[in-house]
Amino acid sequence: MITLNVNGESHQFDVSPEMPLLWAIRDKLNLTGTKFGCGHAMCGACVVHLDGEAARSCSIMVGEAAGKRITTIEGISGPVAEAVTHAWQSLDVVQCGYCQSGQIMSAIVLLNENKNPTDEDINLGMEGNICRCGTYVRIRRAIHQAAKALA
Amino acid sequence: MRVNLATLPFFDFSRREFLKGAAATAGAFVLGAYIPFSREAFAQEQGPAKGPYDPNLFLKIEIDNSVTLISKHFEMGQGVTTGLATLVAEELDADWSAMRFAFAPNDPAVYNNLVFGPVMGTGGSTSMAESWEQARKVGAAARMMFVGAAAAKWNVPASGIKVEMGVISNGSGHRATFGELAADAMKTPVPTEIVLKPPQQWQLIGTRLPRLDSKGKTTGTAVFAGDIRRPGMLTAVVRRPEQFGAKPVSFDASEAKKLAGVVDVVQISRGVAVLGTDTWAAMRGCDALKVTWDASAAEKRSTSEILAEYRQLAGQPGLVAPGRGDAAAGMARAAKTLEAEFTLPYLAHAPMEPLNCTLEVHGDGAELWSGCQLQSIDQLVTAQVLGLKPGQIKIHTLLGGGSFGRRGNPMADWVVEVSEIAKAIKGRAPVHLVWTRDDDIKGGFYRPLVLHRVKVGLAANGTITAWQHRVVGQSIFMGTPFERMAVKNGIDASTIEGVIDTSYELTDFAVDVHNAKSPVPVLWWRSVGHSHTGYVMETVIDEIAQATGKDPVALRLELLAKQPRDAAVVRLVAEKAGWNRPFPRGKGRGRGFAYHQSFGTRVGMVAEVSLTPETVKIERIVAAVDCGVAINPDVVTAQIEGAIGFALSTALRNQVTLREGVVEQRNFDDYEPTRMREMPEVEVHIVGSQEWPSGIGEPGVPPLAPAIGNAIFAATGKRFRSLPMGLKTLA
Ligand code: FES
Ligand code: FES
Numbered sequence: 001m002i003t004l005n006v007n008g009e010s011h012q013f014d015v016s017p018e019m020p021l022l023w024a025i026r027d028k029l030n031l032t033g034t035k036f037g038c039g040h041a042m043c044g045a046c047v048v049h050l051d052g053e054a055a056r057s058c059s060i061m062v063g064e065a066a067g068k069r070i071t072t073i074e075g076i077s078g079p080v081a082e083a084v085t086h087a088w089q090s091l092d093v094v095q096c097g098y099c100q101s102g103q104i105m106s107a108i109v110l111l112n113e114n115k116n117p118t119d120e121d122i123n124l125g126m127e128g129n130i131c132r133c134g135t136y137v138r139i140r141r142a143i144h145q146a147a148k149a150l151a
Numbered sequence: 152m153r154v155n156l157a158t159l160p161f162f163d164f165s166r167r168e169f170l171k172g173a174a175a176t177a178g179a180f181v182l183g184a185y186i187p188f189s190r191e192a193f194a195q196e197q198g199p200a201k202g203p204y205d206p207n208l209f210l211k212i213e214i215d216n217s218v219t220l221i222s223k224h225f226e227m228g229q230g231v232t233t234g235l236a237t238l239v240a241e242e243l244d245a246d247w248s249a250m251r252f253a254f255a256p257n258d259p260a261v262y263n264n265l266v267f268g269p270v271m272g273t274g275g276s277t278s279m280a281e282s283w284e285q286a287r288k289v290g291a292a293a294r295m296m297f298v299g300a301a302a303a304k305w306n307v308p309a310s311g312i313k314v315e316m317g318v319i320s321n322g323s324g325h326r327a328t329f330g331e332l333a334a335d336a337m338k339t340p341v342p343t344e345i346v347l348k349p350p351q352q353w354q355l356i357g358t359r360l361p362r363l364d365s366k367g368k369t370t371g372t373a374v375f376a377g378d379i380r381r382p383g384m385l386t387a388v389v390r391r392p393e394q395f396g397a398k399p400v401s402f403d404a405s406e407a408k409k410l411a412g413v414v415d416v417v418q419i420s421r422g423v424a425v426l427g428t429d430t431w432a433a434m435r436g437c438d439a440l441k442v443t444w445d446a447s448a449a450e451k452r453s454t455s456e457i458l459a460e461y462r463q464l465a466g467q468p469g470l471v472a473p474g475r476g477d478a479a480a481g482m483a484r485a486a487k488t489l490e491a492e493f494t495l496p497y498l499a500h501a502p503m504e505p506l507n508c509t510l511e512v513h514g515d516g517a518e519l520w521s522g523c524q525l526q527s528i529d530q531l532v533t534a535q536v537l538g539l540k541p542g543q544i545k546i547h548t549l550l551g552g553g554s555f556g557r558r559g560n561p562m563a564d565w566v567v568e569v570s571e572i573a574k575a576i577k578g579r580a581p582v583h584l585v586w587t588r589d590d591d592i593k594g595g596f597y598r599p600l601v602l603h604r605v606k607v608g609l610a611a612n613g614t615i616t617a618w619q620h621r622v623v624g625q626s627i628f629m630g631t632p633f634e635r636m637a638v639k640n641g642i643d644a645s646t647i648e649g650v651i652d653t654s655y656e657l658t659d660f661a662v663d664v665h666n667a668k669s670p671v672p673v674l675w676w677r678s679v680g681h682s683h684t685g686y687v688m689e690t691v692i693d694e695i696a697q698a699t700g701k702d703p704v705a706l707r708l709e710l711l712a713k714q715p716r717d718a719a720v721v722r723l724v725a726e727k728a729g730w731n732r733p734f735p736r737g738k739g740r741g742r743g744f745a746y747h748q749s750f751g752t753r754v755g756m757v758a759e760v761s762l763t764p765e766t767v768k769i770e771r772i773v774a775a776v777d778c779g780v781a782i783n784p785d786v787v788t789a790q791i792e793g794a795i796g797f798a799l800s801t802a803l804r805n806q807v808t809l810r811e812g813v814v815e816q817r818n819f820d821d822y823e824p825t826r827m828r829e830m831p832e833v834e835v836h837i838v839g840s841q842e843w844p845s846g847i848g849e850p851g852v853p854p855l856a857p858a859i860g861n862a863i864f865a866a867t868g869k870r871f872r873s874l875p876m877g878l879k880t881l882a
Contacts, residue, residue, distance in 0.1 A: 016411065019429075019431050020431060023429055023430050023431040026430070027386070027429035027430055027431070028429065030380050031371075032371075032374070032375075032377070032378035032380075033370070033371020033372065034371070035375075035377075035503075035504070035552070036377070036430070036505070036585075037503055037504075037505075037588065037819075038588040038818055038819050039434075039587055039588060039818075040588075040818055040819075040820075042818060042819040042820055043503070043588075043819050045503060072371065073370065073371030074370075074371045074372075085369050085370065088365070088369045089361070089365045089366060089369055090361075092361055092362045092365055092785060092786075092789065093365075093369075094228075094362065094364065094365055094368040094369060095228030095229070095230070095553075095789065095790075095793050096227055096228030096502070096503060096504070096550070096551060096552050096553040096554075097228065097364060097367070097368025097369075097373055097550070097552070098375060098502075098503040098504045098552025098553060099503050099552075100368050100369055101371050104369060122827065123827055123828035126827040127826060127827060127828065129827070130503070130819060130824050130826060131503070131796065131824075132501060132502060132503040132553050132555075132797065132824050133228045133503070133553060133793045133796070133797065134792060134793040134794065134795060134796015134797045134799075134825060134830070135789070135792070135793060135796070136796055136825070136826075136827050136830035137792045137796075137830060137832075137833050138789070138792070139827065140827070140830075
């Protein structure tokens with residue numbers, strides 16, 4: 001049995017400790033906001049927060065995540081999360097939307113660590129998140145807007 | 152299994168004819184197919200006490216006053232649900248904040264794409280063009296029914312009743328919301344004479360309304376096909392052959408079956424499927440399989456060998472498309488000639504959400520949950536594999552995490568797979584088929600590999616005396632149910648679209664085609680033929696400007712003298728980009744121009760780049776677009792921005808190559824989409840227009856690569872006649 005703390009709730013699973021966290025979240029907990037894009041830590045569609053740090057859930061085993069605070073897109077809260085989500089909505093960042101849970105999860109961590117990111121900080125902080133629809137212009141704008149709202 | 156689609160009746164109707172003649176023919180086709188409200192639906196409804204109800208086939212108005220657009224079109228990010236809702240809300244005088252959307256059931260009798268014929272489907276950048284009149288008429292008819300119901304209920308003249316923001320009222324104090332009056336409105340006769348607002352009265356069309364799908368997509372609550380969970384569902388992952396055209400002969404699943412969570416292993420026509428209790432179990436099981444393949448009919452060549460065949464074909468005359476004038480005579484008059492050969496690679500769509508769907512077989516039919524771009528095809532193939540009638544297949548269309556054409560496959564390859572798997576396990580559990588990213592990149596249905604040869608004759612004064620153009624590549628449409636739409640005399644219109652119908656005035660112009668054959672499956676890929684023809688045309692035009700000492704913009708304007716809408720876009724983008732201001736050249740900086748019309752939409756781009764010997768940075772793209780009425784200018788801008796992001800990695804590095812038939816790429820490391828740091832600044836300018844709307848999902852793609860190529864040429868003198876350019880971006 002593995003116990004995971006997801007979005008403030010504790011869940012017990014009878015799974016191999018090697019199962020990627022992504023599939024425990026999506027297939028066992030049915031929290032489907034976290035997405036599968038590449039399975040090899042290359043796209044960021046699966047980003048969640050582990051003790052507040054951005055983590056690619058496709059490449060972390062549940063055994064490693066046990067004992068940590070796991071937050072998915074469904075469980076985000078607080079002023080930074082609200083500012084980011086609001087900026088995303090007011091600028092209509094999304095197109096297909098499939099990458100956007102991961103983008104938002106990465107942006108929250110970026111803004112938690114850096115209240116006023118420059119364009120270069122955004123390039124670095126968002127480097128691991130692919131958007132195949134090419135919404136980068138608006139992601140950048142939304143991060144700046146959220147930073148301003150939080151200032 | 153190759154599903155026989157011959158039973159599907161398709162109209163012989165080409166997309167291009169439609170876009171050219173949309174305004175002229177609109178009345179005829181719209182009215183023919185147009186059923187704004189169904190009397191049956193009325194009859195079912197007894198009043199608001201029963202909760203949500205369907206007063207008609209395109210709208211659902213609930214007692215909380217929400218207005219749900221029933222979208223006949225698939226949302227893959229292009230903003231179509233917001234666009235259709237805008238048209239309805241405009242004529243209905245609805246409150247935008249009350250608008251919602253849901254996807255229509257698969258019923259081509261009602262929800263057919265008016266361009267495709269009696270087929271439900273989304274593609275070819277047709278959605279807003281084909282719905283432009285229909286969706287507004289739905290809204291206007293509903294509004295008239297509300298007014299009629301209010302007049303009867305209040306016993307007042309209809310002429311004094313107004314509708315504003317979802318509220319019906321008159322000067323003498325009567326007032327009701329849509330929700331309050333909907334039950335009465337449904338009982339009023341459906342109007343036959345529907346008058347649409349003149350453009351001066353539009354309040355929503357042409358304004359920036361927020362997208363209806365933003366909230367769900369920013370909170371993790373939007374439901375994509377992969378998010379469907381059915382009781383007892385098994386997840387399937389399929390091992391497919393390394394070489395296209397190979398078939399499974401036998402398999403050894405002994406190792407796979409030892410793994411926890413692996414439930415079953417079945418052979419299907421394209422490979423072997425492992426079913427597991429979760430995705431990870433199915434993936435691991437698939438890795439543990441041993442499969443023996445029959446590769447006798449498979450593609451075993453490498454890309455270089457295929458291109459060698461293309462070159463050999465290109466040396467001979469091909470099937471001749473209807474050109475203009477006499478190119479041979481024009482060539483004889485030339486003082487000099489310019490010849491160029493271009494090659495452009497196979498490309499994977501790589502939508503962010505890998506293909507997936509869920510199929511559940513019941514006693515009396517089956518239900519499919521999928522990001523369905525061509526519901527009619529998906530329905531038919533499911534029925535054929537399961538041995539059911541199409542009417543027994545119910546389709547739930549869900550949001551697609553991108554498509555770029557991949558989810559609209561006339562062969563419905565992954566729907567065939569899920570159906571075969573469900574059949575193999577005798578329908579005992581719902582089957583959720585998941586493709587991995589490797590499956591996606593290696594799985595075929597690519598933008599065709601193409602070779603172009605162009606020869607241009609130039610007079611001493613620089614005018615073009617002849618243009619001869621040969622294209623070699625696989626046909627997308629041949630062998631599909633859409634063949635009759637696009638193939639004439641052996642020539643697939645999509646192979647040469649963007650060349651044969653160029654907006655440029657080429658008086659002595661010849662185009663011919665060789666249809667190459669390969670087991671590598673090909674498919675339309677965002678902007679279809681324009682994805683390669685736009686690059687070739689706009690690079691050659693730039694080469695002509697260079698060869699004749701003309702300014703690239705001036706040359707285009709010369710060739711567009713009889714095309715005022717095209718010329719206006721060229722002028723607008725040149726002006727906004729400051730084309731006439733000197734650009735600091737030579738210091739590793741360059742500026743390039745490209746213009747291309749596709750799907751009735753005209754897009755011009757100016758690219759500004761900076762270079763080091765090994766790297767390139769795209770600094771800025773200025774774009775101008777004329778897509779007729781810009782129903783939601785913010786969505787138009789977003790589609791151009793997104794098309795630039797999508798097309799950029801294709802220009803620089805993306806390609807699918809074969810080595811002895813085996814695809815050499817497999818994931819986002821060797822088929823890497825554009826990333827944040829590579830994204831240029833983008834400026835989009837929209838031409839104000841009251842013309843019939845044309846598409847916006849695809850037309851932003853074609854001009855990007857040539858604008859960049861032409862900018863790099865301006866900086867370095869180096870021409871890229873093959874894509875990808877193979878340039879690295881600054882780290
Ligand atoms: S799915 Fe985890 S990084 Fe792509
Ligand atoms: S919005 Fe489609 S992949 Fe980012």
